[in-house]
Amino acid sequence: MSIWVDQQISRNLTINGSIIQQKAVECANLLDITNFSASARWLSNFKQRNNLHIYKKKGEAGSVPIDELPQIRAELQEILQVYELKDIWNCDETALFWRLEPSKTIAHDPVLGKKCPKERVSILATCNASGDERLPLVFIHKYETPRALLPFSEMLTLECRSFL
Incomplete structure (x- = not known):
């Protein structure tokens, strides 16, 4: 399962807990494991074992075609030379x-957001x-x-x- 998750991350695909649970059930069925249940507890332990955390995607850098970047830069430089x-x-x-307002604050106890x-x-x-x-x-x-x-x-x- 961890190999599959790493592949999805390397492809920059969005995955969440329910997708991991569904894939785990599919893998268990393929391996003829009958008593497997991808529960919330299983998911929590899986994420902890594999050092996985939920992160918010930021920016637009993920939409840049990195493989084509050198070719695009060369074309752009050629156009701009004139x-x-x-x-x-x-x-x-x-x-x-x-x-x-700023999203972080200093306080003694947790503060409710607005x-x-x-x-x-x-x-x-x-x-x-x-x-x-x-x-x-x-x-x-x-x-x-x-x-x-x-x-x-x-x-x-x-x-x-x-x-x-």
């Missing part, structure tokens, strides 16, 4: 959850490859004039505004 660094631009969008607020602002950052030019940050709000930015509405001089 341009000067000052003419190559990159922009990236990120979300700022401005009401979100529902995460969903208010966010999308921020677009843009600069060129040489790094000598940067465009002002673009804030994409839910409303045309957010209440928090009302005093600064005259300073927001974008020709095109976007809203979520």
